[in-house]
Amino acid sequence: MPVCARQWLDRIHALPLPGKVRIMNVCGGHERSISMAGLRGALPREVELIPGPGCPVCVCPEEDVYQAIQLALHEPITLAAFGDMLRVPVNVPKGNVRSLEQARAAGADVRPIASPLDAVRLANSQPARPVVFFAAGFETTTAPVAAMLAEGAPPNLSVLLSGRLTWPAVATLLESDKPGFDALIAPGHVSTVMGPEEWSFVVERHGLPAAIAGFTPVSLLAAMYSTLRQLVENRRLLDNCYPEVVKPGGNPTARRHLEQVTKVVDAAWRGIGVIPSSGFALRSRYAAHDARLCFPSYESLSRKRAGQMPPGCDCARVVLGKIYPNECVLYGRACTPRNPIGPCMVSDEGACRIWWSSGVRERAASAAAE
Ligand code: SF4
Numbered sequence: 098m099p100v101c102a103r104q105w106l107d108r109i110h111a112l113p114l115p116g117k118v119r120i121m122n123v124c125g126g127h128e129r130s131i132s133m134a135g136l137r138g139a140l141p142r143e144v145e146l147i148p149g150p151g152c153p154v155c156v157c158p159e160e161d162v163y164q165a166i167q168l169a170l171h172e173p174i175t176l177a178a179f180g181d182m183l184r185v186p187v188n189v190p191k192g193n194v195r196s197l198e199q200a201r202a203a204g205a206d207v208r209p210i211a212s213p214l215d216a217v218r219l220a221n222s223q224p225a226r227p228v229v230f231f232a233a234g235f236e237t238t239t240a241p242v243a244a245m246l247a248e249g250a251p252p253n254l255s256v257l258l259s260g261r262l263t264w265p266a267v268a269t270l271l272e273s274d275k276p277g278f279d280a281l282i283a284p285g286h287v288s289t290v291m292g293p294e295e296w297s298f299v300v301e302r303h304g305l306p307a308a309i310a311g312f313t314p315v316s317l318l319a320a321m322y323s324t325l326r327q328l329v330e331n332r333r334l335l336d337n338c339y340p341e342v343v344k345p346g347g348n349p350t351a352r353r354h355l356e357q358v359t360k361v362v363d364a365a366w367r368g369i370g371v372i373p374s375s376g377f378a379l380r381s382r383y384a385a386h387d388a389r390l391c392f393p394s395y396e397s398l399s400r401k402r403a404g405q406m407p408p409g410c411d412c413a414r415v416v417l418g419k420i421y422p423n424e425c426v427l428y429g430r431a432c433t434p435r436n437p438i439g440p441c442m443v444s445d446e447g448a449c450r451i452w453w454s455s456g457v458r459e460r461a462a463s464a465a466a467e
Contacts, residue, residue: 105318106139112322112329114143119277120324121270121418123263124151124284125446126312132455134314144325147278147418148451150266150366154181154444155416157233158365159405160396161259163187165231166197167395168257168388169205175223176200177216178231179238180209181444184437188407197231213245220254229388233259237286239377240351243358246383257388260377261364263287264295269372270417271303277418280324281307282317285339292347293337300333308336309343358383367440368406368413410439415448422449424461429453 100108122128128148131137137146150156162185169176176197183197194200201207210216216230228251232242239260246256263284270276283296288309299307306327310320316338323336337343346352355377364376379387406412410432411425422428422441432438434450441447 100315100319102134102315102318105315105322109144109318109322109325110141112141112325114141114325115328117143117145118279118325118328119145119147120280120282120321121147121149121267121278122151122282122310122317123149123267124282124286125444125448125451126286127151127282127284127310127317128448129446129451129455130312130314130317132451132457135455136314136317140321144321146321148415148422148448149270149278149418150369150416151235151263151284152416152441152444152446152448153234153238153261154185155412155440155447156261156266156366156369157182157185157259157440158367159187160365161231161233161257162197163189164395165229165257166194166200168229168392169197169200169207170194170203171395172227172229172392174227174229174392175206175208175219176229176231177208177210177219179211179233181446182231182233183207183209184443185440186407186437186443188405213241216254217245217251220251224251224253226253227391228254229257229392230254231257231259235261235263235287236290236355239359240290240348240355243354243377244351246358246379246386247354250386252385255386255388255391256379258359258377258379260359261366262361262375262377264298265372265375266366266369268298269369271299271305276303278305280305280328282320282324283307283309283335285309285311285316285343288337288339288343288347290348290351292345292352293335293343294345295347297335300335304333306333306336308338311339311342366416369417407438410441412439412441412447412449415441421461422452423457423459425449426460428460429458430460
C-alpha cells in the first residue's frame with residue numbers, strides 16, 4: 098500500500114537523529130514543492146533543507162544574456178527565448194537596455210516561447226528572417242534542443258546554446274572545504290534523462306547518503322526519510338525514490354541526441370565562475386545552426402568577471418546553498434518578484450522567488466540587522 102505524506106513524516110520523526118542534519122535539494126522544482134507544501138515546518142527541528150544550484154536561469158552567465166540582448170538589438174533577427182529569460186537583468190550603465198524584456202520595449206523582435214517546437218514553428222512561419230533561439234537550461238532542456246537539431250531544424254533557425262549539467266556543480270561543492278550539507282536529494286527529471294548513475298559519485302566518492310526524488314511532497318519525504326535513515330544506520334547508497342520514471346541508464350533516445358549534437362565543455366556559471374566539464378556546446382557539424390558562429394560576438398573580456406551579480410545581490414551564495422534567500426539584505430526590500438534585482442527573484446525556479454511566492458516575508462535576523 099502506498100505510504101502517504103503523514104506516514105513518511107511519522108517515520109522521519111521516529112528516527113533517532115544524531116543531531117543537526119543538512120539535506121541539499123538540487124532542483125528548483127523540488128524547492129518549489131517543499132516550500133509550497135510547507136515541508137520545512139513539518140520536519141524535526143534538527144533537519145535543515147538547503148536549496149541548491151538547480152535554477153538554470155539563475156546560473157546562466159551574464160555574458161550569454163548580454164549576447165542575446167545585443168543580437169536582438171543590433172541584428173536583423175527574431176530572438177526567441179523561454180519566458181523566464183526575458184526579465185533576467187545584466188549589469189550595464191543606467192539607461193542602457195538591461196534585459197530582453199527591455200530590448201523588446203526598445204523595438205527588438207523578442208518572442209517568449211515554451212519549447213523548441215515553438216522555435217521551429219516560428220522559423221517556419223518567417224523563412225526569410227533568421228530566428229535565434231536562446232536556449233538556456235539544464236540537461237532536461239538541452240536534450241529536446243538537441244533532438245530538434247538532430248531531426249533537422251529549419252535553415253533560418255540557429256541556437257545560442259547555454260546548456261549546463263547539474264552534477265558538476267554539486268561535485269564542485271563537495272570538493273570544496275565546506276560543502277555545507279550532509280545528504281543529497283538528487284533531481285528526478287535530470288535523472289530521467291541522464292540516468293540515476295550520474296549521482297553515484299555522491300555516495301562512492303564522498304560518502305554521503307543520496308536519494309532521487311520526484312516532485313510531489315510524498316516523493317520528497319520518501320527521499321528525505323531514505324537519506325536520514327542511511328545516516329542513522331550508518332549505511333550509504335543512492336536510493337531511487339522515483340522508480341516509476343527514473344530508469345537505469347536514463348532515456349537512451351535523449352542521451353543519443355545529446356551525444357550526437359553536443360559536446361561537454363568547461364562552462365561559466367553566473368556569479369560562481371567556470372566549472373570544468375559542466376556545459377554543452379554544439380558540435381562542429383551543427384555549425385550552420387550555431388548562433389555563436391553565425392552572428393557577431395558582442396562579448397568582451399571586461400564582462401567576463403567573476404562577480405556577475407548586480408550590486409548587493411547575493412544570488413551566487415543562494416545558488417550554492419551558502420545562505421537562505423531571506424538572508425540577502427535586499428530580499429523583500431529592494432528585490433521582489435515585481436522588481437527583481439537578481440536572477441533568483443526572476444525565475445520560477447529561483448529560490449528567492451519561490452520563498453517569496455510561498456509567503457516568506459520576514460528576513461533572517463542577520464539580514465534584518467543590516
Ligand atoms: S533577494 Fe534578490 S538581490 Fe537578494 S539574492 Fe535574491 S535575487 Fe539576489
